[in-house]
Amino acid sequence: MSVQQQIQALREELNQHNYNYYVLDNPTISDFEFDTKLKQLQDLEAQYPEFFDENSPTQRVGGAITKNFETIPHEFRMYSLDNSYSKEDLLDWENRCQKILGDVPLEFTCELKYDGASISILYENGKLKRAVTRGDGFQGDDVTNNVKTIKSVPIQLKGDFPTKFEIRGEIILPFAGFEKMNQELIEIGETPYSNPRNTASGSLKLQDSAEVAKRPLDCLLYTLVGNNLPIQTHYEGLEKARTFGFKVPMQSKLAKNIQEVFEFIDYWDKNRHNLPYETDGVVVKVNQIQYQEELGYTAKSPRWAIAYKFKAEQVSTILESISYQVGRTGAITPVANLQPVQLAGTIVKRASLHNADQIAKLDIRVGDTVFVEKGGEIIPKIIGVSLDHRSHNSVPTKYIDTCPECQTALVRTEGEAQHYCPNFYGCPPQIIGRIQHFITRKAMDIDGLGGETVALLFNNGLVQNYADLYELKKEQIIPLERMAEKSAENLINGIEKSKQIPFERVLYALGIRYVGETVAKKLAKHYENVDAISKASMMELILVDEIGEKIAQSVVQFFENPINQEIIGRLKSVGLQFEINKKNSTLVSSKLGGKTFVVSGVFQTFSRDDLKKAIEDNGGKVGSSISSKTDFVVAGDNMGPAKLDKANQLKIPIITEFDFSKMIQNE
Structure with missing residues (x-):
């Protein structure tokens, strides 16, 4: 056997042992034997560097230093899920799906x-090519x-895998590993981590991958x-992913109807605390891929999936004071300042009180013992008051009538439920918030400029609105706190680079x-x-697709x-x-101008996304549902029976797709 063959054989054997241990939880050799083989491979690779492979098992120990994490656009957007909190919500969701699809068996x-921490991992020809965080759904880091150091993530696939695909999941920190990490910190007198989720997320952004490798992610x-x-189905996709070598939890279940979904929820609501990691609910997806494509997406979420959140953990604590925050639109948000309390793995000190009506409805008063839960286990909120513990000299809360920042009458x-400060151009938090x-x-995605720096620039009199950013000089920035020549230079370069941001994002940035x-995007595309x-005019704006009276009036x-x-x-100067950059436009022709198309079914010569792109590239518009405004299906x-x-x-x-092809080909 040649040296190259020895190296390859060792890599394959170690990859299989990693899979057995970290995915199947069924090791077939001892840790000592594994370490011995790994050392043998490391020695051979060091002796014969011409056979280096970035996907070798030896590379999992880390060592790469990442100073700045590059921002990568997602080829396929990472959507968020709509939440539900009751079985009635799930029935409503099922009915919405059936209304779009017709009476089909789901x-x-x-x-x-x-x-x-959500992650999307790209594989090409069976090799791990890139791992990107969720970010804002459109792009991530x-x-x-760092992900290559996680032993349960395969760096070389097995089986009959597609040539190129992405797989998505969550990077987690199991309870046992989290507790071990915290115990080690306590022993050396350091502050322990607050919860597994935040620790897992923070681990992905450590600059030294060798440090990530030490964490039991x-x-x-x-x-x-x-x-x-x-x-053909989502469940089939899960089963195939397992055969490729991925760790896909075995708890997943195929439900033939919504009643079986409820049974799954009831079981795990009681048994989730026996799991080795955190879970806060159940995700329910329409199984058939064809129906997923028919249902499509809203602006934020897939219509074919929904999250059912388990009932939030609840605790009681003392409301010490109420403060008021001013948002960039002038909206006032009352905030409860609480006696610190442990809730769902984090220390909670503050909670939203929403608005004056909510305070009055619950009769919330300073000094009260209040019940706090995390809405969807994310944002803490007060859900009630213990009247038994209320002091006899307690006084009702009087909502403020002037802005806490600029003293303007609210x-x-x-x-509308919220109070507003109308001093739009003179109230500091509104000015800072807009910038x-x-x-x-x-x-505008300005590199080198964060929220704290914006406040620093405003407080030092250097900016009063976002147009002022483009007149900043490096010499003005360097003297500021935490600023140096390099950071000032990066800021100025980031501002200059933002001039290339396309029109639709500039329009969004204005903060209307x-x-x-x-x-x-709708306005930019329509008006150009x-x-x-x-x-x-307001009436002209209302006629634009999806623009209602409230939006039109605001514009x-x-x-x-x-x-x-x-x-x-x-900003123009x-x-x-x-304006829309016609050079970057994908518009091929205006043959379909003024026509609205709805796409339904499975196609032979187009993917659904390609078909929709072809409609838009030829000046047409893609509708999500059939209405009197639809010109062609x-x-x-x-094809979905409801649409038919x-x-x-x-x-x-x-x-048909062939009729459509003729439409865009014919002169």
């Missing part, structure tokens, strides 16, 4: 919802070197993602009330430049304001993108 895959995987994957619009929104990753990412938007008010007009003028095999019925009722033409 199966569901039930999985435990793991409380960890490249943490490949695990990776539980739950979905395959890619084009033309050889699976206003409350009829029909902080402007620089965020989804907006009710104009989120999706609405900004900011001048056209600024001149649009009109924003552009009517002379201060906003002056700021936009300054420094070179920000205030492009139907493939197994609706199309026939409304007499909307149903065409």
